[in-house]
Amino acid sequence: MQAPLVFRLGYVALNVTDPERAAEDTANIVGARVSVRESDIIMLTSNQRHAEMILYRAGENSLRRVGLEAVDADAVDKVRERAEAAGLRIISTTPSFPFIRKAVTFLTSEGHAIEVHTPMPLDQPLRYHGPGAHPRFLDHINFAAVNPRQFAEEMHAATGLLLTERTTGYEIMWMRAADGRHHAVAAVKGNTGVHHISWEFESIRGLQTIADGLTVEERGLVWGPGRHGAGDNLFQYYVDSAGFLIECIAEMEIIQDLDMPPRVSDPGENLSNWRVVNKWGALPPIEWIEHFNECCPQSYHE
Numbered sequence: 002m003q004a005p006l007v008f009r010l011g012y013v014a015l016n017v018t019d020p021e022r023a024a025e026d027t028a029n030i031v032g033a034r035v036s037v038r039e040s041d042i043i044m045l046t047s048n049q050r051h052a053e054m055i056l057y058r059a060g061e062n063s064l065r066r067v068g069l070e071a072v073d074a075d076a077v078d079k080v081r082e083r084a085e086a087a088g089l090r091i092i093s094t095t096p097s098f099p100f101i102r103k104a105v106t107f108l109t110s111e112g113h114a115i116e117v118h119t120p121m122p123l124d125q126p127l128r129y130h131g132p133g134a135h136p137r138f139l140d141h142i143n144f145a146a147v148n149p150r151q152f153a154e155e156m157h158a159a160t161g162l163l164l165t166e167r168t169t170g171y172e173i174m175w176m177r178a179a180d181g182r183h184h185a186v187a188a189v190k191g192n193t194g195v196h197h198i199s200w201e202f203e204s205i206r207g208l209q210t211i212a213d214g215l216t217v218e219e220r221g222l223v224w225g226p227g228r229h230g231a232g233d234n235l236f237q238y239y240v241d242s243a244g245f246l247i248e249c250i251a252e253m254e255i256i257q258d259l260d261m262p263p264r265v266s267d268p269g270e271n272l273s274n275w276r277v278v279n280k281w282g283a284l285p286p287i288e289w290i291e292h293f294n295e296c297c298p299q300s301y302h303e
């Protein structure tokens with residue numbers, strides 16, 4: 002199998018009604034810090050990369066666009082060719098931001114906007130002061146899709162992301178990029194949008210700091226801590242100030258084998274198979290299962 006043209010998740014861009022509050026919440030709870038602050042856009046990062054989470058002032062809270070980092074500039078051209086060959090709509094070949102050198106943005110057939118771009122500049126200080134748990138990086142996004150199987154086929158066709166694992170009926174599927182992490186992109190069956198966005202921490206101590214930070218504002222976790230079967234990662238989830246479901250993880254499985262056949266797991270009816278869903282035992286609550294934020298169609302034209 003060819004190596005993916007994408008190395009890792011690049012950024013997640015969100016529409017939010019109150020970017021100041023969303024940035025403050027992300028800084029206080031997660032511990033990412035603001036790298037760019039303009040009147041209608043705030044960017045946050047947790048490492049040297051210029052931006053990982055990008056907040057646009059908007060009329061609603063929704064997923065705007067997702068950036069995937071190409072392995073190099075040539076890979077951006079290949080993604081463009083492959084997306085066109087797969088019949089996907091290219092909506093831009095101009096990078097979304099001046100600090101990105103080269104990019105192509107396409108839509109999945111359901112309408113998820115994906116920008117494949119050259120790597121983020123490493124122009125921010127590695128270490129910084131501030132509250133929260135200071136993640137290592139924004140590590141994966143779990144989309145929601147009407148047809149996760151088609152979503153996986155389109156993402157593989159356009160970007161070479163590899164299917165790592167899926168459930169028996171493609172209710173959930175996980176794809177890995179060239180860095181080998183079990184998943185950088187996932188999709189769960191539902192409507193077209195996003196289920197959750199994930200930050201990775203050095204260890205479970207980061208998850209403890211997050212949970213304790215939430216208690217300061219009398220907020221709590223939605224699910225976890227636990228350990229997922231798919232990815233073997235430690236996890237916990239909370240809902241941020243803008244209503245997005247945020248996952249905090251550590252210890253994601255790394256898979257070096259490009260030819261590993263996709264795993265098939267059986268999550269049981271309503272995710273009742275705890276051996277797959279949470280090795281530590283507690284099943285997800287209905288708030289987790291039903292969580293959903295939509296994609297915003299009007300933001301594709303910018």
Ligand SMILES: [Fe+2]
Pocket residue numbers: 141143197199248
């Ligand atoms: Fe996840």
